[in-house]
Amino acid sequence: MAKEPTFAQHLRLYITGYILSIVLTLAAFAAVLTIGRDNKSVLILVALLGVAQLVVQLKYFLNVTTQRDRRDNLALILFSSLILLIIVLGTVWIMGNLAVRMHTTM
Amino acid sequence: MNPVSSPKSPGSINPHEAIHRDPDMVIFGFWVFMMSDLIFFGVVFAIYITMVGATAGGPGPKELFDFGSLFAQTMLLLTSSLTAGIATVIVKHERSRAAFLFWVVITLLLGMGFLALELYDFAGMAEKGGVPQRSGYLSAFFGLVPLHGLHVTFGCLWMIVLIVQVFTMGLGDVVKLRFLRLALFWHFLDLIWIGIFSVVYFGGWVYG
Numbered sequence: 001m002a003k004e005p006t007f008a009q010h011l012r013l014y015i016t017g018y019i020l021s022i023v024l025t026l027a028a029f030a031a032v033l034t035i036g037r038d039n040k041s042v043l044i045l046v047a048l049l050g051v052a053q054l055v056v057q058l059k060y061f062l063n064v065t066t067q068r069d070r071r072d073n074l075a076l077i078l079f080s081s082l083i084l085l086i087i088v089l090g091t092v093w094i095m096g097n098l099a100v101r102m103h104t105t106m
Numbered sequence: 107m108n109p110v111s112s113p114k115s116p117g118s119i120n121p122h123e124a125i126h127r128d129p130d131m132v133i134f135g136f137w138v139f140m141m142s143d144l145i146f147f148g149v150v151f152a153i154y155i156t157m158v159g160a161t162a163g164g165p166g167p168k169e170l171f172d173f174g175s176l177f178a179q180t181m182l183l184l185t186s187s188l189t190a191g192i193a194t195v196i197v198k199h200e201r202s203r204a205a206f207l208f209w210v211v212i213t214l215l216l217g218m219g220f221l222a223l224e225l226y227d228f229a230g231m232a233e234k235g236g237v238p239q240r241s242g243y244l245s246a247f248f249g250l251v252p253l254h255g256l257h258v259t260f261g262c263l264w265m266i267v268l269i270v271q272v273f274t275m276g277l278g279d280v281v282k283l284r285f286l287r288l289a290l291f292w293h294f295l296d297l298i299w300i301g302i303f304s305v306v307y308f309g310g311w312v313y314g
Contacts, residue, residue: 007199014191021184028304029177037168037311050304054297061191061293073137080141084148091152 017060024053136287140294143257147298150250151305157246158313164240167310170231176307179223180299183258186216187296194289203277207269210285213292214265217258224255243314247306254302257295264288 005013028049035042058064064073158167193209196202231237238248268288271281 007195007201010195010199011192014188014195017191018184018188021187022181025180025184025300028308029180032308032311033173037308040312043309043312046304046308050300053300057187057293057297057300061187061296062290072134076134076137076141080144083145087145088148088152088155091149092155095156 013060017056020056020060021053024049024056132283133287133290136290140290143294144298147250147253147301150246150253151301154246154250154306155309157243158310160242160246161244161314162241164244165231165234165236166243167307167314170234170236171307171310172227172230175223175227175230176303179220179227180303182216182220182223183296183299186213186220187293189213189216190289190292194286197277197282197285203272206277207272210265210269214262214269217262217265217292221255221258221262224251224258228252247310251302251306254295254298257291257298261288261292261295264291 028046031042031045031049035045058077064070064077066074189209189212193206193213196206196209236244236247238245265288268281268285271284275281
């Protein structure tokens with residue numbers, strides 16, 4: 001088992017996570033403000049910042065690591081993510097395809 | 107079954123031992139619940155994505171969403187995640203009960219501030235004709251965002267109950283483990299909110 005961090009180290013972990021989250025959130029909001037709310041390319045940036053924030057919060061707030069004794073959590077999260085990906089991408093794919101065939105706009 | 111309540115079963119760990127050894131091992135079951143909740147959210151997100159543009163002539167995201175309020179809500183929730191984290195550190199290192207209660211109360215107030223802003227937002231949307239029954243798009247919106255709000259509401263209730271328990275039962279190991287689960291739940295809601303502002307609000311503005 002990994003050595004438990006001290007009180008100060010532990011606290012620093014959360015504060016680091018918070019600062020990184022704030023920076024990533026501000027970046028996403030700033031991107032939407034400057035690039036505009038109608039430009040489709042802004043969403044790629046927002047998506048990348050969102051994924052980065054997901055990783056930051058999982059690491060610093062939820063303490064998910066690849067350490068041996070914490071593998072159960074990681075395996076559970078990865079499995080759930082797979083199910084999630086199938087559900088969401090599958091729905092968007094099927095419904096989008098249907099919309100195209102019905103000649104309706106999405 | 108909760109390992110805390112069944113000290114006789116072979117795999118169980120007594121709570122006092124658990125909190126010092128590795129509390130993250132004991133709350134694995136709560137992770138399973140959160141991941142099932144994540145999939146539930148995923149389905150509602152998928153519905154929202156397919157419903158963007160299905161406004162049936164009613165108001166869409168461009169008229170309804172308020173950028174400033176969205177920003178304020180995001181900051182409140184993000185900060186409450188930090189304060190919940192500070193309370194977690196205090197619990198894990200057994201610092202003072204007063205400091206713990208202070209950070210829980212701050213988290214509760216931030217959560218309630220978030221809810222107040224969200225309700226104010228919904229009222230503003232309703233004024234512009236953005237009610238759930240107006241269009242498929244609005245039904246999808248009100249199926250997703252208030253679902254997150256409901257989770258936040260239950261998180262706040264949970265905090266109130268916990269504060270009462272600290273006074274009636276003391277900050278014992280059982281209450282501490284309950285708080286660690288609550289903190290996980292709260293961080294998880296913060297993660298869902300990142301999805302909401304990225305997909306529902308920003309995505310709505312671009313595609314709606």
